[in-house]
Amino acid sequence: MKHIRYHQHILLLFTLTLFACGGKKSTDSANAVSQNGLVTFHLNAPPSTVEPLLLSELADSVSYVALETTKETLTSFAYRFGERYYSVSVSANEDRLICFDKSGKYLHQIGRRGNGPEEYMWISCRPDPITNRAYCDSNEKTLVYDENGKFVKSIKREKGWDFFPKYVYNDLAYFIPTDIPAIEIVDFRTNQRLTNNKVAIEKNMTFWTEQYKKHSDRISYSGGTELISKSSKDAFYCWSVFYDTVMMAKGKEVKPLCRIIPENKYTMDDLFNKDSKAFLLQPLIIDMEVCNNKLLLFVAYFKSIDDYSAYRNQHETNCMYLVVCDLKNGSVTYHPYYIINDLDGGPNVMCRYNMISNLSVEDLKNDEEIYNSYFTPNVEAKLKDQEGKFQRLFEPLADDANPIIRTFHWKE
Numbered sequence: 001m002k003h004i005r006y007h008q009h010i011l012l013l014f015t016l017t018l019f020a021c022g023g024k025k026s027t028d029s030a031n032a033v034s035q036n037g038l039v040t041f042h043l044n045a046p047p048s049t050v051e052p053l054l055l056s057e058l059a060d061s062v063s064y065v066a067l068e069t070t071k072e073t074l075t076s077f078a079y080r081f082g083e084r085y086y087s088v089s090v091s092a093n094e095d096r097l098i099c100f101d102k103s104g105k106y107l108h109q110i111g112r113r114g115n116g117p118e119e120y121m122w123i124s125c126r127p128d129p130i131t132n133r134a135y136c137d138s139n140e141k142t143l144v145y146d147e148n149g150k151f152v153k154s155i156k157r158e159k160g161w162d163f164f165p166k167y168v169y170n171d172l173a174y175f176i177p178t179d180i181p182a183i184e185i186v187d188f189r190t191n192q193r194l195t196n197n198k199v200a201i202e203k204n205m206t207f208w209t210e211q212y213k214k215h216s217d218r219i220s221y222s223g224g225t226e227l228i229s230k231s232s233k234d235a236f237y238c239w240s241v242f243y244d245t246v247m248m249a250k251g252k253e254v255k256p257l258c259r260i261i262p263e264n265k266y267t268m269d270d271l272f273n274k275d276s277k278a279f280l281l282q283p284l285i286i287d288m289e290v291c292n293n294k295l296l297l298f299v300a301y302f303k304s305i306d307d308y309s310a311y312r313n314q315h316e317t318n319c320m321y322l323v324v325c326d327l328k329n330g331s332v333t334y335h336p337y338y339i340i341n342d343l344d345g346g347p348n349v350m351c352r353y354n355m356i357s358n359l360s361v362e363d364l365k366n367d368e369e370i371y372n373s374y375f376t377p378n379v380e381a382k383l384k385d386q387e388g389k390f391q392r393l394f395e396p397l398a399d400d401a402n403p404i405i406r407t408f409h410w411k412e
Contacts, residue, residue, distance in 0.1 A: 011287050038245070040259040041325040043283045046301060046334040053322060053335040054342045055349060059408040063391050064341050064359075065104045067402035073098055073106045077358045078403055082129025085405055087112075095123050097134065099149060104405070110134045110149040118151040129168040135188075137164035142173075144188065155191065166229045167236040167249075174236045174249050176229055177201040181243040183236065183254050194252050217411050233292040239288055241266075246295065248289075258295060258327060260285070280304065283323075292411045295325040296338065345381035346390035347406070356361070358403035365399050 069084060070179070076086030078100070083106070085100040097110040097120075101215060111134075112119055116321040120136040120143055125132045130145035134246055142164050144152040157164075157175075160213035165173035175184040181199040229238040235250040237257060248257040261287075264282040280302050287298040299321050302308040308320045322335040393404060 006049040009146070012141070016329045021192075030330055036257050038256055039325075039327060039330050040261060040331070041332055042161045042261050042263065043297075043299065043323060043332070044263045045281060045283075046323075050321065050334045050336055053324065053333075053339050055339050055408070056342050058294070058409050059341075059343065061383060061386070061409045062341065062346060063407045063409065064390055065102070065344070065405045065407070066393055066397060066407060067100050067104045067400040068213035069400075070106065073100075073402065074400070075402055076362075078405060079357060080405055082128045082132065084127065084132060086121045086125060086127055086134070087402075088397050089294070097125050097136070097149075099122060099134075108149040110400075111143065111145050111151055112134065117154065122163055126168050128171065130241070133166050133168070133171070135165050135173065155186075155188065164236070167231045169231075169234055169236070172252065176238055177204070180204045181238060181240045181245055183238055183247055183249045184251060185249060185254065195254060216367060218367075228285060228288045230289045232277045236291050237286065237288065241285070248290075256323070258288075258326070261297075280308070286320075295327060297323040297325065300322050339380055342379050342382055344383050344389060345379070349408075351387065357406050359406060360403055361394065361397045361401045362399045376402055 021081075044291055065085070067073070067075075067087070073087075073089055075087040075089045075098070078085050083102045085102075085104065087098050087100070088111075089096050089098045096111055099107045099110060101107050112122070113123065115121070118140065120137040122136075124135050124137040133152070134145040134149070136143045136145065140157050141154045142157055144153050146152050150380065164320070165186075166176050169176040171188045173186045173188050175186065176182070177184060177197055177200070179329065180197070180200055183195065184197055185194040186192070187194055228240070229236070231237070235248055237246055237248050239246045239260065244259045244261050246257045246260060248255055262283045266282055281302070284300045284302070285297050286300055289296045300311060301319050302311065303319060311319070320337040322337050322339070324333045324335065326332075341348045347364075390404075397404075
């Protein structure tokens, strides 16, 4: 199916993330307790029936922008960051990062792909929403491009760090050391590291070296070690499967935000279980977003090996849920992974690994299954002045037009 291509690009760029809907609300505030000043959320198995979440519970409005379409800018997906949109343009000769302004007009290309000292190896980029600089990955370096896409400098990445900054805000870059719930902050104006997790990084690297030696003939799944990381406004959040604390970095300060404890928690050795039975009926957090004082978790509960295999092969399963953890009152609610857009009558929010913030015109016009899944019959738009706005924008566009970018304006 055409929508599988969204999975293939999830590591390429960046996105604000939301999640999505179908069924009866279940609330479990008794499972959240305060410990050491943190709210602790216990994730249990989802109830037999769950009710949809309405977008109006999270956002005040929705806006849409159609990206300019030319031969030079043709792309299948793009994401907003700050007041600009960024995309990968795939042409016959090269893959390249390109930038659009807030009205969708093409601005410029960001650097170029290649093996040179000023070129990026991978189409991986984090833009700074304040300075509009772009930070791209190239082997063991982070390449910096200015607001016009011109090369500025390269920064050598320290051993044990992730490929490139997970988030950049006003020239402060937030890195995640491999496999531990920690955040390293680097001030790119001075190239000075403001935090120091060196001991934790070295200890963790030693542990994993031993694990891979011990299980070298049995490694079949490594996704469980991936760190989930998202941003919300000027704060950055991260969480790891094997650690229960969500960390938040705001400016130069790093502190715990809350704790997440699964009802049944898998162990390090479960990673190397060939048949992956250790993951059955246990919550596997795939993605995370912080929005409107709520922690939104996209969670998989695999009921069988077939469910697990379907997920690993990027196919649809009925095991995906949206779990909403309220940071104010400690409640936990379970929902299907579609969020109904009851604000303006436009497409629903469909969550897999990421919020589909860009809407492919080709898919919406030509793939009946995707088109129908975006809309919920008999849902009246709460914002009458915006009703039909999406359809009016959508209809004149050619099937191969660049995506329509959807932006949610969250409630304060």
